[in-house]
Amino acid sequence: MTGLDSPERPVPPGPKAGNSCQTRRVFGVLIRIDSVTKRYPDGTVAVDRLSLEIPDRSITVLVGPSGCGKTTTLRMINRMIEPSEGTILIDGQDSRQQPVNTLRRSMGYVIQNAGLFQHRTIVDNIATVPRLLGWKKDKARERARELMDRVGLDASLAKRYPYQLSGGQQQRVGVARALAADPPVLLMDEPFSAVDPVVRKGLQDELLRIQAELGKTIVFVTHDIDEAVKLGTMVAVLRTGGKLAQFAPPAELLSHPADEFVEDFLGADRGVRRLSFFPSTGLELTMAPVVTAGGGTEGASVDAEFLLVTDADGRPLGWTKPEDLATDGQLLPYGRPFVVGTDSLRAALDCAVLSPTGWAVAVDADGKVTGVVSQQTIAQAIRGAHDEGRTDADAKVTG
Amino acid sequence: MNLFHFIDAFFSDSAHWHGYDGIPTRLAEHLGYTLEALGLAVLIGLPVGLVTGHYGRGGNALSLIATAWRALPTFGLLVLLTLLYGFGLINVMVPLVVLAVPPILVTTYEAMRSVDPSPVDAARGMGMSEAGVLFQVELPAALPLVLSGIRSGAIQIVSTATIAAYVGLGGLGRFIIDGLYQRDYEKVVGGATLVAGMALATLAVFWAVGRVAVSAGVRRSG
Numbered sequence: 001m002t003g004l005d006s007p008e009r010p011v012p013p014g015p016k017a018g019n020s021c022q023t024r025r026v027f028g029v030l031i032r033i034d035s036v037t038k039r040y041p042d043g044t045v046a047v048d049r050l051s052l053e054i055p056d057r058s059i060t061v062l063v064g065p066s067g068c069g070k071t072t073t074l075r076m077i078n079r080m081i082e083p084s085e086g087t088i089l090i091d092g093q094d095s096r097q098q099p100v101n102t103l104r105r106s107m108g109y110v111i112q113n114a115g116l117f118q119h120r121t122i123v124d125n126i127a128t129v130p131r132l133l134g135w136k137k138d139k140a141r142e143r144a145r146e147l148m149d150r151v152g153l154d155a156s157l158a159k160r161y162p163y164q165l166s167g168g169q170q171q172r173v174g175v176a177r178a179l180a181a182d183p184p185v186l187l188m189d190e191p192f193s194a195v196d197p198v199v200r201k202g203l204q205d206e207l208l209r210i211q212a213e214l215g216k217t218i219v220f221v222t223h224d225i226d227e228a229v230k231l232g233t234m235v236a237v238l239r240t241g242g243k244l245a246q247f248a249p250p251a252e253l254l255s256h257p258a259d260e261f262v263e264d265f266l267g268a269d270r271g272v273r274r275l276s277f278f279p280s281t282g283l284e285l286t287m288a289p290v291v292t293a294g295g296g297t298e299g300a301s302v303d304a305e306f307l308l309v310t311d312a313d314g315r316p317l318g319w320t321k322p323e324d325l326a327t328d329g330q331l332l333p334y335g336r337p338f339v340v341g342t343d344s345l346r347a348a349l350d351c352a353v354l355s356p357t358g359w360a361v362a363v364d365a366d367g368k369v370t371g372v373v374s375q376q377t378i379a380q381a382i383r384g385a386h387d388e389g390r391t392d393a394d395a396k397v398t399g
Numbered sequence: 400m401n402l403f404h405f406i407d408a409f410f411s412d413s414a415h416w417h418g419y420d421g422i423p424t425r426l427a428e429h430l431g432y433t434l435e436a437l438g439l440a441v442l443i444g445l446p447v448g449l450v451t452g453h454y455g456r457g458g459n460a461l462s463l464i465a466t467a468w469r470a471l472p473t474f475g476l477l478v479l480l481t482l483l484y485g486f487g488l489i490n491v492m493v494p495l496v497v498l499a500v501p502p503i504l505v506t507t508y509e510a511m512r513s514v515d516p517s518p519v520d521a522a523r524g525m526g527m528s529e530a531g532v533l534f535q536v537e538l539p540a541a542l543p544l545v546l547s548g549i550r551s552g553a554i555q556i557v558s559t560a561t562i563a564a565y566v567g568l569g570g571l572g573r574f575i576i577d578g579l580y581q582r583d584y585e586k587v588v589g590g591a592t593l594v595a596g597m598a599l600a601t602l603a604v605f606w607a608v609g610r611v612a613v614s615a616g617v618r619r620s621g
Binding site: 078080100101102103104105109111112113114115116117118119120121128129132161162163174177178187 | 515518526531615
């Protein structure tokens with residue numbers, strides 16, 4: 001039988017998806033889409049001479065209105081749709097050089113509604129690709145259990161069937177299934193668009209966390225610009241007819257939209273949204289109007305219009321007028337505080353706008369008050385940040 | 400004399416339980432015809448239904464042919480074949496198979512078409528072969544409906560296999576035809592009861608097969 005061994009026995013070096021590596025990590029690879037066109041027999045052009053260099057170990061988001069060819073582009077990467085013209089290079093290799101199923105097994109694939117196999121248990125769903133690659137059942141299941149842990153699924157769900165899981169849990173299984181064979185590339189086609197906003201946020205945060213750990217090359221399709229801005233290292237905006245409108249990091253997209261189409265697509269509040277890219281670290285906080293409950297007004301500036309009362313541990317309780325402090329009256333709610341360092345200027349501004357006093361409360365990671373800041377101070381910080389951003393972007397353009 | 404009286408008289412007569420015209424022999428013959436005809440019908444209908452359903456092509460042609468087949472009168476076909484080729488088992492098998500193929504074929508096709516497309520898309524995207532997609536993704540999901548198609552084919556064969564008696568063969572039809580001829584209504588009712596009982600047993604068998612073969616995940620979600 002040895003004479004019948006396949007000629008491609010000597011495996012070339014490089015980040016290939018192996019089937020015997022629990023310790024070796026497979027990082028993402030670069031994907032180059034080179035003037036690819038998809039034309040259907042009826043003459044419709046879904047994607048028109050699209051060129052994109054999808055950087056390795058990062059999340060690249062394809063975004064655009066319906067009919068812009070974003071899903072077609074994604075599906076051309078794993079040849080679910082064959083391009084009419086142009087080439088797609090995966091790690092420098094033409095995607096047509098290997099058998100189509102070998103190519104697909106080296107890429108995780110996550111779709112809307114997860115597409116789980118109803119007749120298989122969760123653990124067997126996740127073990128699908130390892131089984132296709134010829135792993136032994138026990139080893140594939142062991143790997144599947146590892147992945148359940150990685151995507152935040154309780155081990156007790158392993159023997160359940162998909163219908164017993166919520167939409168969010170099912171989508172986690174979808175992500176785990178895509179990661180099971182440790183592929184360098186992950187293709188995600190509107191994976192989170194069918195779940196409610198709260199669950200979606202959880203899944204997005206989880207994806208960012210997993211990506212920070214695994215460093216795959218993720219191509220992510222969405223029609224939701226907020227999702228694109230949140231997840232993308234790079235964002236490709238496509239316009240109807242499958243043409244690339246702009247390819248840029250999200251901050252640059254928001255500050256310098258290439259044209260009217262991109263600007264419209266970003267929406268009216270792109271200015272506010274852009275603030276998510278500026279840290280709240282530089283804000284000038286003041287402890288002047290902060291008093292401890294029962295501790296009197298010493299140390300606090302009495303001329304302030306409102307005082308923030310904290311408990312003995314320094315956690316915020318609410319706002320009060322200086323003259324009401326002694327009377328132990330009803331405190332005004334302090335709204336949602338922002339965490340200095342972790343939250344952005346957008347979060348700080350949001351807190352200030354929502355606060356009945358116009359002041360935002362800043363807390364540390366433990367929830368203790370580190371100071372308060374007024375809308376005016378935040379506005380100054382925003383102006384400063386914008387100036388800085390402009391110089392940055394200009395430098396990028398000219399450099 | 401009522402129906403139950405006939406039934407009671409038929410089954411309590413010990414003479415009906417022995418010999419070449421006894422209940423066990425006739426049951427075994429009837430079961431034999433049924434299994435053979437069903438086996439052939441499944442062999443024809445299932446693969447065609449699975450493949451056309453998988454590729455989604457030929458659906459219209461299929462339902463046309465199936466409708467035409469259904470219009471063939473079973474009894475007429477039996478008489479015609481017997482006139483042409485003389486007496487023989489094959490002349491009974493052909494009409495029974497013709498009777499059972501359409502429900503099996505059409506239901507299998509419909510079952511495959513109604514499988515949720517997203518797991519199929521996911522399976523292809525993960526690099527599963529077409530055969531893998533068919534047998535590991537589509538068929539397990541379509542199985543309850545596929546089984547129901549085979550079940551209706553089986554029930555039709557069970558109740559129609561009585562026609563074998565018209566051309567001198569055995570089976571439960573013997574009791575009915577001989578009884579009518581001899582004006583022995585006890586025998587007629589007894590034979591009919593046995594056919595009905597066998598149809599019910601067929602239902603039970605398919606229920607049991609479904610319990611074993613269909614995944615709990617499909618049974619509960621579907």
